[in-house]
Amino acid sequence: MAESVISLQGLELAFGEKKVLQGVDLEVKKGETMAVIGPSGTGKSTILKVLIGLLAPTGGKVLIEGRDVSNLTEEEWNEIRKHIGMVFQYSALFDFLNVGENVAFGLRQHFRLPEEKVRQKVDGLLQDVGMEDAKQLYPVELSGGMKKRVSLARALAIEPRIVLYDEPTAGLDPIRMMNISRLIRETQRKHKVxxxxxxxxxxxxxVAADRVALINNGKIVAVGTPEEFRHSDNPLIRGFITGEEIAGATEAFR
Known part of the structure; x- marks a missing residue:
């Protein structure tokens, strides 16, 4: 069995009296894509913020590649972040930089590379995501789907071992959503992330995931393959997937 690259053990996080994560247990194996689904406000994006060091857990453990990162300093986190790529929901591209400069940003920030090497890497990544002709364009000139592709190229520029995706298909039409989903799968296969x-x-x-975890009320309540979720009789899973009023699901999601 593959080793766990990410291990959440009883993860808790609260903002004052509001408990967002209430004992999350989740193992993500090396080389797999784990999808985390669930109703809005149940802590999905909060988990990503913990994994990138933007939020500190109030309980439990977080292990990344076997290292407990629950109480790292900012300097220690900066070293961890060199190996983690993040694709944000709204792309988070720098408006004042063109596409090529956006992709190169992390390389220049974290590594000392010859400029020719940076250019070669940027060109290769833009080709991988089908954006090689947009290198000189600025974010304002890009569609939503194009921005997502550039954001992925930027995340991959540092050659991360881990990539975190926060709603990467949000706001896209069905065709562009499927294109991004396939790109996530291709990224996993090519870069072994x-x-x-x-x-x-x-x-x-x-399309993109190997396994799925459903979070509800701050806890993981089901884990399985996409096919297992597709055919599940679990009312929580069926209620989320279909959006129907299924007995035992609607009340739990409130």
Missing amino acids: TSILVTHDMDSVY
């Missing part, structure tokens, strides 16, 4: 994909989109899950 371990990924967590936070999404509401089950069509994306079926």
